[in-house]
Amino acid sequence: MDTPPLHWSVDVAAIAHAPDGLSYEANAAELGALKRYAGIEDVTDFTAQVRISPLAGGKYRASGTLRASVVQASVVNLEPVPSSIEESFSVDYWPAEAIGDRDVDAPFDGDLPEPIDGGRIQVGALLSELFTLALDPYPRNPDDKLDWTPPRTGLEPGPFAKLARLKPDAPPDKE
Numbered sequence: 001m002d003t004p005p006l007h008w009s010v011d012v013a014a015i016a017h018a019p020d021g022l023s024y025e026a027n028a029a030e031l032g033a034l035k036r037y038a039g040i041e042d043v044t045d046f047t048a049q050v051r052i053s054p055l056a057g058g059k060y061r062a063s064g065t066l067r068a069s070v071v072q073a074s075v076v077n078l079e080p081v082p083s084s085i086e087e088s089f090s091v092d093y094w095p096a097e098a099i100g101d102r103d104v105d106a107p108f109d110g111d112l113p114e115p116i117d118g119g120r121i122q123v124g125a126l127l128s129e130l131f132t133l134a135l136d137p138y139p140r141n142p143d144d145k146l147d148w149t150p151p152r153t154g155l156e157p158g159p160f161a162k163l164a165r166l167k168p169d170a171p172p173d174k175e
Contacts, residue, residue: 005033006124012060012093012116015052024048024127034068038132041080042071048127057098060116063090066127072136076144087134093121 008024026034026046034043050064068085092113099115114126 002037004122004125004128005037006030006128008124008127009117009120009122010052011120012052012054012058013119015054015060022050022052022123024050024123034128034131037128038070038135040070040072040135043068044071045069046131048123050123050127052121052123055092058095058116059098059113060093060121061090062093062121062123062126064088066130066134068131068134070135072139074140074144075138076140076146079141079144081136081139081141083136083139085131085134087130089126089130091126 006024006026010022024047026043031043031046034046035041046066046068048064048066050062053061053063055061065086065088067087070083070085072081072083073079074081091111093116094113096115096117099113114122
């Protein structure tokens, strides 16, 4: 995973006084970039509803829902596994100078705020990251079965096989 594939951003000056509701839908090129970014078989649909609300001190909150339809390879037999993602989110954005020492300012029960980059909130980067985190790490179809047989049991020749015949009840050597 390198540079996030979605380059959507919002200028905070345009939403400074009222919450802004935004809708995003990935085009064919962006769907292909998301597929490569996540390392999956296919992304057939990706949409997001995002609301950016101003907070005190030049801070903002981006919240909303992302939805996607994807196809991943089964961990059992590599067959295609279609699935849908619906993920809600809420992330705070602060001016970089307000973040300061991130360890000191970090709330104990929440996530660290993201920096506002050049007066813009990088919505595409956020959605790209949330998308990859929402993917099933072990996709499989409901009827997938792993055809596995355990190794055969019994006396396997090994470094101590010759010593086994020295036991009083040991079977005679077949050599």
